[in-house]
Amino acid sequence: MKNRILHRKDYKFFTTAQTRWRDSDVLGHINHTVYLSLLETKSREFMDFIYGGEDQHDYHKDLDATNGGLLASMQVRYIKQVHHPAQLDIGSRITRIGTKSYDIHHGIFVQGEDEPSFQSIHTFVKFDFKKQQSIPVDKVLSDFLEEVV
Numbered sequence: 001m002k003n004r005i006l007h008r009k010d011y012k013f014f015t016t017a018q019t020r021w022r023d024s025d026v027l028g029h030i031n032h033t034v035y036l037s038l039l040e041t042k043s044r045e046f047m048d049f050i051y052g053g054e055d056q057h058d059y060h061k062d063l064d065a066t067n068g069g070l071l072a073s074m075q076v077r078y079i080k081q082v083h084h085p086a087q088l089d090i091g092s093r094i095t096r097i098g099t100k101s102y103d104i105h106h107g108i109f110v111q112g113e114d115e116p117s118f119q120s121i122h123t124f125v126k127f128d129f130k131k132q133q134s135i136p137v138d139k140v141l142s143d144f145l146e147e148v149v
Contacts, residue, residue, distance in 0.1 A: 004148060005077075005079065005115065005116065005119060006091075006105065006107050006116070006119065006148065007107075007114050007115060007116070008089070008091065008107075008109055008113075008114045008115075008116075009114070010091070010093070010107070011091025011092065011093055011107060012093065012146075013046055013049050013091065013092050013093065014089050014090060014091050014092075015042045015045045015046070015089075015090050015092075016087060016088065016089055016090065016111075017038050017041075017042060017087075017088045017090060018085070018086075018087055018088070019034075019082065019084040019085055019086045019087075019088065020084070021084060023084055024083070024084045028083060029081040029082060029083055030081070030082040030083070030084065030086070032078060035076070035078075035108055035118045035120075036074075036076070036120075038088070038090065038108065039090070039106050039108075039120065039122070042090050042092075043092070043104070043122075046092040046104070050094075050140060050141065050144050051140060069101070069102070069124030069125050069126045069127060070124060070125050070127045071122060071123075071124055072101065072123045072124060072125045073122075073123045074120055074121065074122045074123070075120060075121045076118070076119070076120045077118070077119045077120070078117075078118055079115065079116055079117055079118060079119065080115070080117050081117070082110055082117045086110050086111070087110070087111040088108055088109065088110060088111065088117075089108075089109045089110075089111055090106060090107070090108050090109075091106065091107040091108075091109065091116075092104055092105070092106050093105050093144070093146045094141060094144045094145050094146065095121065095145070095146060095147055095148050096123075096145075096147065097137055097141060097142050097145050098137065099136055099137065100125055100126055100134040100135065100136055100137060101123055101124060101125045101126070101134075101137070102123070102124055102126075102137055102141055103121050103122065103123050103124075104121070104122045104124065105119070105120070105121050105148065106118075106119065106120045106121075106122065107119050126138075
């Protein structure tokens with residue numbers, strides 16, 4: 001992960017989530033696993049944004065091939081604590097494109113704050129489930145590349 005922490009202004013796409021009472025741990029802050037669970041759920045909205053909505057493209061319809069790819073690795077950084085209740089803004093951007101893989105950089109912000117509470121980089125490999133092999137990254141993803149400098 002690049003050492004630079006990205007701030008709110010560094011993201012163009014945002015979705016939101018609300019913390020729940022059960023997200024708090026015994027120390028009173030949002031449990032570390034909640035951030036990854038939120039990203040698992042909210043990543044679909046980012047893919048819909050990139051591909052023009054779920055009615056426009058078939059990347060999510062079956063397992064013949066996928067434009068979302070398989071999660072190959074993730075790097076996470078917990079920056080500061082969040083306490084319930086909180087409205088969260090989740091920023092996402094593509095920061096690297098390889099021939100068969102790409103990185104999505106996520107930042108989770110408490111609403112109204114410019115510094116994130118959490119950041120991650122998820123590396124996805126494009127995959128054809130029928131042939132059981134990786135496939136090239138499509139041009140649509142490349143059009144959304146915003147490298148971190």
